[in-house]
Amino acid sequence: MSTVAAKEEYNYDIVKFCVLTGIVMGVIGTAVGTYIASELAYPWLNLDIAEISFGRLRPVHTNTVIFGFGGFLLYGAGFYMVQHSTHARLRFEKLAWAAVALWLISMICIWVTLPLGMTQSKEYHEPEWWIDLMMATSWVFMTIVYLATIANRKMSHIYIANWFFMTMLFMVTYIFTFNGMCIPVDMTFSYSAYAGIHDAMTQWWWGHNAVGFFLTAGFIGVMYYFVPKHANRPIYSYRLSVLHFWSLTFLYVWVGAHHLHYTAIPDWTLSLGAGMSVALIFPSWGGMINGMMTMSGAWDKLRTDPVMRFMVVALAFYGMSTFEGPLMGTKSVNALSHYTDWTVGHVHSGALGWNAMIAIGAMYHMITRMWNTEMASAKLVNMHFWVHLTGAVLYITAMWGSGVLQGLMWRAFDSYGNLVYTFADSVAAMHPFYALRAFGGFLVFVGFCIMLYNTLKTVSAVKAGSNVALSAAAKA
Amino acid sequence: MSDNNDKKGIIRGIPHDTIEQSLPILAVFVAILVAVGGIVEIVPAFYLDDAEPKVEGVRPLTPLELEGFAIYRREGCFLCHSQMIRPFRDEKERFGHFSLAAESKYDHNYAWGSKRTGPDIARLGKKYTDAWHIQHMRAPRSVVPESVMPNYAWLEETKLDTSRTKKRMEVLAMMNVPYNADDISNWESDLKAQAAVDDGSGEDALRARYERKTWTNSNGEVEQWTDSFTPTPLNVRAFDADASDVTELDALIAYLQQLGTHVHFEEGVDYYHDKFGQPYRK
Numbered sequence: 148m149s150t151v152a153a154k155e156e157y158n159y160d161i162v163k164f165c166v167l168t169g170i171v172m173g174v175i176g177t178a179v180g181t182y183i184a185s186e187l188a189y190p191w192l193n194l195d196i197a198e199i200s201f202g203r204l205r206p207v208h209t210n211t212v213i214f215g216f217g218g219f220l221l222y223g224a225g226f227y228m229v230q231h232s233t234h235a236r237l238r239f240e241k242l243a244w245a246a247v248a249l250w251l252i253s254m255i256c257i258w259v260t261l262p263l264g265m266t267q268s269k270e271y272h273e274p275e276w277w278i279d280l281m282m283a284t285s286w287v288f289m290t291i292v293y294l295a296t297i298a299n300r301k302m303s304h305i306y307i308a309n310w311f312f313m314t315m316l317f318m319v320t321y322i323f324t325f326n327g328m329c330i331p332v333d334m335t336f337s338y339s340a341y342a343g344i345h346d347a348m349t350q351w352w353w354g355h356n357a358v359g360f361f362l363t364a365g366f367i368g369v370m371y372y373f374v375p376k377h378a379n380r381p382i383y384s385y386r387l388s389v390l391h392f393w394s395l396t397f398l399y400v401w402v403g404a405h406h407l408h409y410t411a412i413p414d415w416t417l418s419l420g421a422g423m424s425v426a427l428i429f430p431s432w433g434g435m436i437n438g439m440m441t442m443s444g445a446w447d448k449l450r451t452d453p454v455m456r457f458m459v460v461a462l463a464f465y466g467m468s469t470f471e472g473p474l475m476g477t478k479s480v481n482a483l484s485h486y487t488d489w490t491v492g493h494v495h496s497g498a499l500g501w502n503a504m505i506a507i508g509a510m511y512h513m514i515t516r517m518w519n520t521e522m523a524s525a526k527l528v529n530m531h532f533w534v535h536l537t538g539a540v541l542y543i544t545a546m547w548g549s550g551v552l553q554g555l556m557w558r559a560f561d562s563y564g565n566l567v568y569t570f571a572d573s574v575a576a577m578h579p580f581y582a583l584r585a586f587g588g589f590l591v592f593v594g595f596c597i598m599l600y601n602t603l604k605t606v607s608a609v610k611a612g613s614n615v616a617l618s619a620a621a622k623a
Numbered sequence: 624m625s626d627n628n629d630k631k632g633i634i635r636g637i638p639h640d641t642i643e644q645s646l647p648i649l650a651v652f653v654a655i656l657v658a659v660g661g662i663v664e665i666v667p668a669f670y671l672d673d674a675e676p677k678v679e680g681v682r683p684l685t686p687l688e689l690e691g692f693a694i695y696r697r698e699g700c701f702l703c704h705s706q707m708i709r710p711f712r713d714e715k716e717r718f719g720h721f722s723l724a725a726e727s728k729y730d731h732n733y734a735w736g737s738k739r740t741g742p743d744i745a746r747l748g749k750k751y752t753d754a755w756h757i758q759h760m761r762a763p764r765s766v767v768p769e770s771v772m773p774n775y776a777w778l779e780e781t782k783l784d785t786s787r788t789k790k791r792m793e794v795l796a797m798m799n800v801p802y803n804a805d806d807i808s809n810w811e812s813d814l815k816a817q818a819a820v821d822d823g824s825g826e827d828a829l830r831a832r833y834e835r836k837t838w839t840n841s842n843g844e845v846e847q848w849t850d851s852f853t854p855t856p857l858n859v860r861a862f863d864a865d866a867s868d869v870t871e872l873d874a875l876i877a878y879l880q881q882l883g884t885h886v887h888f889e890e891g892v893d894y895y896h897d898k899f900g901q902p903y904r905k
């Protein structure tokens with residue numbers, strides 16, 4: 148491709164920084180995740196220390212994996228693919244570095260403030276208002292750099308991956324701003340501008356669209372660039388991508404209400420949310436099918452290339468969790484699944500299966516291309532794949548088991564019309580599942596450690612000149 | 624990649640090619656399209672009366688309870704305990720009457736939660752004694768062996784920080800929580816009176832303030848309860864069994880003991896809506 152000759156013109160320094168930071172975030176985020184999962188299985192692990200008790204540490208995990216790992220992947224992959232797909236060097240590079248720096252500073256502030264109990268108490272939007280402002284500023288900088296680079300493109304069309312990225316940039320700006328509206332009491336505390344039902348609706352408009360745009364539209368953009376690139380195949384269907392882009396952009400926004408089924412929210416809102424949730428399977432599967440079918444004629448790579456395997460299995464998980472999502476979005480299924488671990492399992496089939504695996508695939512791809520090298524150990528990449536996959540499957544199946552069991556135990560009546568189980572019975576029944584889940588999470592953490600080790604070894608080999616250069620075939 | 628885009632980009636008469644080649648057009652379409660769903664689902668609830676059917680008895684939290692709510696939030700309790708009972712038979716049996724929208728109308732931020740690792744506590748108030756709560760916070764497994772809750776032993780050892788209490792009430796009053804100037808200026812005596820660390824002289828004034836029937840917010844909107852309605856009496860005592868000082872445990876138990884006790888539910892009344900979706904009425 149013509150891009151090879153132009154490679155020197157791209158800004159890779161910032162991408163390299165984001166990818167390496169992202170891997171470190173993955174290690175930290177999954178380590179904290181494993182620890183809090185263990186706290187639920189073995190509560191003595193809370194150690195009577197306020198700062199590491201489950202309630203304070205859980206948002207550290209969610210923020211580190213979503214905004215640390217996911218965020219740096221999106222920044223890194225975004226800067227990489229916007230340059231490659233426009234054949235133009237990044238615009239406003241200082242602004243881009245400022246965006247990255249602000250994001251990293253925000254993460255560090257998050258690690259300090261959340262254990263100290265400074266939280267907005269809105270899920271996935273916990274950091275207090277002044278950290279919000281830093282993150283929002285970073286995001287706006289990122290948006291400006293991204294759009295300016297697209298505006299500077301060296302061809303007439305804007306590539307599909309960039310449509311998805313734009314959707315994410317806009318929508319996350321909206322939802323982050325409106326959900327973050329608050330009045331500060333001081334640096335450590337603020338009250339949401341909304342109360343009760345309004346706060347709940349705004350929160351889940353944010354909550355589900357953080358998933359829908361940050362973790363879906365953004366990552367679909369990543370998929371649309373890296374899967375065809377790595378498979379060296381064109382995207383399967385142009386028309387399908389157009390169709391599922393616009394329908395996903397329109398539909399995702401509506402479905403947040405399904406997090407509030409049977410609550411005090413007006414019924415019509417919830418029914419609308421449920422209906423849109425079911426409809427969402429079409430754009431979701433449109434993306435999944437388009438990604439999968441791009442492999443046509445390149446399926447043999449699955450045998451030889453673990454990076455390709457990461458990407459394809461990610462698409463399989465995406466298809467699976469976007470089938471599960473509409474199911475759980477219907478009222479009758481949600482009546483059972485809501486408040487249970489099934490939700491946690493669903494989130495992690497998306498996060499560990501789809502997001503992490505497509506991210507890891509894209510990261511390996513970028514590392515080898517940017518440093519022009521093979522990974523130091525192909526075996527370790529393969530091992531990472533199997534360890535990660537095993538961990539993810541253990542985690543998800545454990546949570547399915549515990550979630551459905553919980554839901555059934557809570558609603559069980561005996562023939563006299565009495566509840567069969569106390570709530571405490573259901574808590575006790577969760578123990579084996581929680582232990583298994585913690586083990587699954589631990590495997591994912593081990594996988595990230597393998598990745599970090601392999602990456603550092605690769606980069607230092609390049610520095611020492613002892614690496615194996617990437618083959619011309621892979622570069623094509 | 625760009626090679627793939629050279630096909631004729633017209634789909635069912637829509638000149639998609641044009642959209643794809645213009646950053647402004649694409650950006651504007653996206654910016655508008657992603658805004659629709661949120662506007663349709665969120666905005667109407669602010670204007671429709673039946674979104675939050677009116678019910679007597681819901682009052683703002685007292686200064687002590689408000690500090691308890693802040694501790695509830697600080698410790699992340701909402702991550703494992705919901706405060707939103709759904710209208711199902713098993714939830715009614717286990718937790719009580721389903722939650723009404725109006726019951727959380729003063730909750731900045733809402734605390735419905737999304738997960739029940741522990742039970743729902745929307746109607747926890749008065750279900751257990753203070754002594755149970757004290758022991759449960761110290762060591763949850765000493766009263767519920769199956770529990771996976773962390774020990775919160777530091778709460779009873781930590782003196783309550785009241786440096787923000789007044790500011791909290793002022794901020795909430797700005798957002799139409801009906802604290803009046805009298806409520807705010809007396810925050811300290813009310814807080815001490817409720818935790819029973821004063822000489823008992825503040826109790827009557829505290830009760831007069833928070834067992835009143837007329838609530839006026841900063842917009843001048845008045846909520847007047849009927850004469851026949853008797854507001855739920857406040858809990859006034861040393862919640863942590865120690866009247867020498869106000870601890871975080873005092874505040875948290877004061878908060879927990881009022882949960883879900885404001886509305887007086889009557890048998891046979893549909894508190895949700897009638898079959899035409901109208902707000903409930905007696």
